[in-house]
Amino acid sequence: MPQPTKGPRLGGGPAHERLLLAxxxxxxxxxxxxxxxETKAKRLRPLAERLITFAKxxxxxxxRRVMRIVTDKTAVHLLFxxxxxxMAEREGGYTRITKVGYRKxxxxxxxxxxxxxxxxxxxxxxxKKPAAAAAPAAAPVEEAVVEEATAEExxxxxxxxxxxxxxxxxxxxxxxxx
Numbered sequence: 376m377p378q379p380t381k382g383p384r385l386g387g388g389p390a391h392e393r394l395l396l397a398x399x400x401x402x403x404x405x406x407x408x409x410x411x412x413e414t415k416a417k418r419l420r421p422l423a424e425r426l427i428t429f430a431k432x433x434x435x436x437x438x439r440r441v442m443r444i445v446t447d448k449t450a451v452h453l454l455f456x457x458x459x460x461x462m463a464e465r466e467g468g469y470t471r472i473t474k475v476g477y478r479k480x481x482x483x484x485x486x487x488x489x490x491x492x493x494x495x496x497x498x499x500x501x502x503k504k505p506a507a508a509a510a511p512a513a514a515p516v517e518e519a520v521v522e523e524a525t526a527e528e529x530x531x532x533x534x535x536x537x538x539x540x541x542x543x544x545x546x547x548x549x550x551x552x553x
Contacts, residue, residue, distance in 0.1 A: 385415060396422050401450045403470075404458060408489030416472045416488040423488075427469045430459035458490060465495045 384392040399419045402409050404426075411419070426444065429437040433455060441451055462469055473487045 397444050401445050401447045404450045404454045408487055410485060410487050413484045413486040416486040419488060420470050424469050427462055430454045431462060461492050
Protein backbone atom coordinates (compact mmCIF):
# COMPACT_ATOMS: atom_id res chain seq x y z
CA MET A 376 0.00 0.00 0.00
CA PRO A 377 1.39 3.43 -0.85
CA GLN A 378 2.47 5.59 2.02
CA PRO A 379 -0.03 8.36 2.79
CA THR A 380 1.01 11.88 1.90
CA LYS A 381 2.27 14.15 4.63
CA GLY A 382 0.77 17.51 5.36
CA PRO A 383 -2.82 18.68 5.06
CA ARG A 384 -5.40 16.40 3.49
CA LEU A 385 -7.91 17.31 0.83
CA GLY A 386 -11.05 18.41 2.64
CA GLY A 387 -10.60 16.56 5.94
CA GLY A 388 -9.08 13.37 7.26
CA PRO A 389 -7.41 10.56 5.36
CA ALA A 390 -10.62 8.55 5.02
CA HIS A 391 -12.40 11.53 3.50
CA GLU A 392 -9.50 12.09 1.11
CA ARG A 393 -9.56 8.45 0.01
CA LEU A 394 -13.29 8.61 -0.70
CA LEU A 395 -12.96 11.97 -2.47
CA LEU A 396 -10.24 10.62 -4.77
CA ALA A 397 -12.25 7.46 -5.44
CA UNK A 398 -15.25 9.58 -6.48
CA UNK A 399 -13.03 11.74 -8.70
CA UNK A 400 -11.58 8.60 -10.33
CA UNK A 401 -15.10 7.25 -10.91
CA UNK A 402 -16.14 10.52 -12.56
CA UNK A 403 -12.96 10.56 -14.67
CA UNK A 404 -13.53 7.05 -16.00
CA UNK A 405 -17.22 7.72 -16.62
CA UNK A 406 -16.87 11.09 -18.39
CA UNK A 407 -13.22 10.85 -19.60
CA UNK A 408 -12.58 14.46 -18.50
CA UNK A 409 -13.49 16.45 -15.42
CA UNK A 410 -12.89 19.97 -14.17
CA UNK A 411 -11.61 20.25 -10.62
CA UNK A 412 -9.05 22.21 -8.62
CA GLU A 413 -5.39 21.85 -9.54
CA THR A 414 -4.57 20.27 -6.19
CA LYS A 415 -7.23 17.59 -6.55
CA ALA A 416 -6.20 16.91 -10.16
CA LYS A 417 -2.55 16.50 -9.16
CA ARG A 418 -3.54 14.12 -6.36
CA LEU A 419 -5.88 12.17 -8.66
CA ARG A 420 -3.35 11.58 -11.44
CA PRO A 421 -1.21 8.86 -9.76
CA LEU A 422 -4.29 7.02 -8.52
CA ALA A 423 -5.99 7.06 -11.93
CA GLU A 424 -2.85 5.95 -13.75
CA ARG A 425 -2.33 3.06 -11.34
CA LEU A 426 -5.95 1.95 -11.85
CA ILE A 427 -5.52 2.09 -15.65
CA THR A 428 -2.38 -0.03 -15.34
CA PHE A 429 -4.40 -2.62 -13.41
CA ALA A 430 -7.09 -2.48 -16.10
CA LYS A 431 -4.49 -3.12 -18.80
CA UNK A 432 -3.60 -6.39 -17.07
CA UNK A 433 -7.26 -7.33 -17.30
CA UNK A 434 -7.30 -10.37 -15.02
CA UNK A 435 -9.69 -11.05 -12.18
CA UNK A 436 -7.26 -10.05 -9.46
CA UNK A 437 -6.68 -6.69 -11.13
CA UNK A 438 -10.44 -6.14 -11.40
CA ARG A 439 -10.89 -6.89 -7.71
CA ARG A 440 -8.06 -4.51 -6.77
CA VAL A 441 -9.71 -1.74 -8.78
CA MET A 442 -13.08 -2.55 -7.18
CA ARG A 443 -11.51 -1.87 -3.77
CA ILE A 444 -11.06 1.76 -4.75
CA VAL A 445 -13.76 2.42 -7.35
CA THR A 446 -16.96 0.84 -6.08
CA ASP A 447 -19.13 1.77 -9.09
CA LYS A 448 -19.38 -1.38 -11.23
CA THR A 449 -20.31 0.52 -14.39
CA ALA A 450 -17.21 2.72 -14.10
CA VAL A 451 -15.02 -0.37 -13.57
CA HIS A 452 -16.65 -2.05 -16.57
CA LEU A 453 -15.96 1.04 -18.72
CA LEU A 454 -12.38 1.09 -17.48
CA PHE A 455 -11.69 -2.54 -18.34
CA UNK A 456 -13.65 -2.84 -21.61
CA UNK A 457 -13.27 0.57 -23.29
CA UNK A 458 -10.45 2.56 -21.73
CA UNK A 459 -7.84 -0.18 -21.17
CA UNK A 460 -7.80 -1.40 -24.81
CA UNK A 461 -7.23 2.17 -25.99
CA MET A 462 -4.28 2.47 -23.59
CA ALA A 463 -2.73 -0.90 -24.52
CA GLU A 464 0.05 0.60 -26.66
CA ARG A 465 0.79 3.44 -24.24
CA GLU A 466 3.43 2.78 -21.57
CA GLY A 467 2.35 5.55 -19.22
CA GLY A 468 1.02 9.08 -19.17
CA TYR A 469 -2.61 8.05 -19.40
CA THR A 470 -3.89 11.40 -18.10
CA ARG A 471 -3.38 15.03 -19.00
CA ILE A 472 -3.82 18.03 -16.69
CA THR A 473 -4.56 21.41 -18.28
CA LYS A 474 -4.84 24.57 -16.18
CA VAL A 475 -7.95 26.59 -17.06
CA GLY A 476 -7.85 29.64 -14.81
CA TYR A 477 -9.45 30.55 -11.51
CA ARG A 478 -12.86 29.76 -10.08
CA LYS A 479 -15.15 32.78 -9.84
CA UNK A 480 -16.37 32.31 -6.28
CA UNK A 481 -13.22 31.65 -4.27
CA UNK A 482 -10.49 32.26 -6.89
CA UNK A 483 -9.23 28.67 -6.58
CA UNK A 484 -6.95 27.56 -9.45
CA UNK A 485 -8.90 25.17 -11.67
CA UNK A 486 -7.69 22.44 -14.00
CA UNK A 487 -9.12 19.90 -16.41
CA UNK A 488 -7.89 16.34 -16.01
CA UNK A 489 -8.64 14.09 -18.95
CA UNK A 490 -7.74 10.69 -20.31
CA UNK A 491 -5.30 10.68 -23.22
CA UNK A 492 -7.17 8.52 -25.74
CA UNK A 493 -5.20 9.44 -28.87
CA UNK A 494 -3.14 6.64 -30.38
CA UNK A 495 0.49 6.68 -29.36
CA UNK A 496 3.11 7.64 -31.96
CA UNK A 497 6.35 5.81 -31.12
CA UNK A 498 9.38 8.03 -31.33
CA UNK A 499 12.38 6.73 -33.28
CA UNK A 500 15.13 5.61 -30.99
CA UNK A 501 17.87 8.21 -31.11
CA UNK A 502 20.86 6.71 -29.40
CA LYS A 503 24.17 7.45 -31.12
CA LYS A 504 26.24 4.44 -30.06
CA PRO A 505 23.60 1.69 -30.51
CA ALA A 506 22.56 3.12 -33.90
CA ALA A 507 26.19 3.07 -35.09
CA ALA A 508 26.60 -0.52 -33.91
CA ALA A 509 23.36 -1.56 -35.63
CA ALA A 510 24.34 -0.09 -39.02
CA PRO A 511 27.40 -2.34 -39.67
CA ALA A 512 25.46 -5.39 -38.52
CA ALA A 513 22.69 -4.64 -41.01
CA ALA A 514 25.04 -4.16 -44.00
CA PRO A 515 26.29 -7.80 -44.30
CA VAL A 516 22.72 -9.06 -44.22
CA GLU A 517 21.84 -6.86 -47.19
CA GLU A 518 24.93 -8.02 -49.11
CA ALA A 519 24.03 -11.65 -48.49
CA VAL A 520 20.55 -11.02 -49.86
CA VAL A 521 22.01 -9.37 -52.97
CA GLU A 522 24.41 -12.29 -53.53
CA GLU A 523 21.58 -14.81 -53.25
CA ALA A 524 19.47 -12.85 -55.71
CA THR A 525 22.30 -12.71 -58.28
CA ALA A 526 22.89 -16.46 -57.95
CA GLU A 527 19.20 -17.11 -58.63
CA GLU A 528 19.26 -14.76 -61.61
CA UNK A 529 22.29 -16.58 -63.05
CA UNK A 530 20.49 -19.92 -62.75
CA UNK A 531 17.27 -18.55 -64.21
CA UNK A 532 18.94 -16.55 -66.99
CA UNK A 533 20.26 -19.51 -69.06
CA UNK A 534 16.91 -21.26 -68.71
CA UNK A 535 15.12 -18.14 -69.93
CA UNK A 536 17.56 -17.72 -72.86
CA UNK A 537 17.12 -21.37 -73.81
CA UNK A 538 13.35 -20.96 -73.72
CA UNK A 539 13.61 -17.93 -75.99
CA UNK A 540 15.92 -19.72 -78.44
CA UNK A 541 13.75 -22.83 -78.68
CA UNK A 542 10.67 -21.10 -80.17
CA UNK A 543 12.92 -19.21 -82.58
CA UNK A 544 14.44 -22.50 -83.85
CA UNK A 545 10.98 -24.05 -84.22
CA UNK A 546 9.75 -21.12 -86.30
CA UNK A 547 12.93 -21.24 -88.38
CA UNK A 548 12.44 -24.95 -88.99
CA UNK A 549 8.84 -24.40 -90.04
CA UNK A 550 9.87 -21.65 -92.50
CA UNK A 551 12.44 -23.99 -94.17
CA UNK A 552 9.85 -26.75 -94.43
CA UNK A 553 7.51 -24.55 -96.43
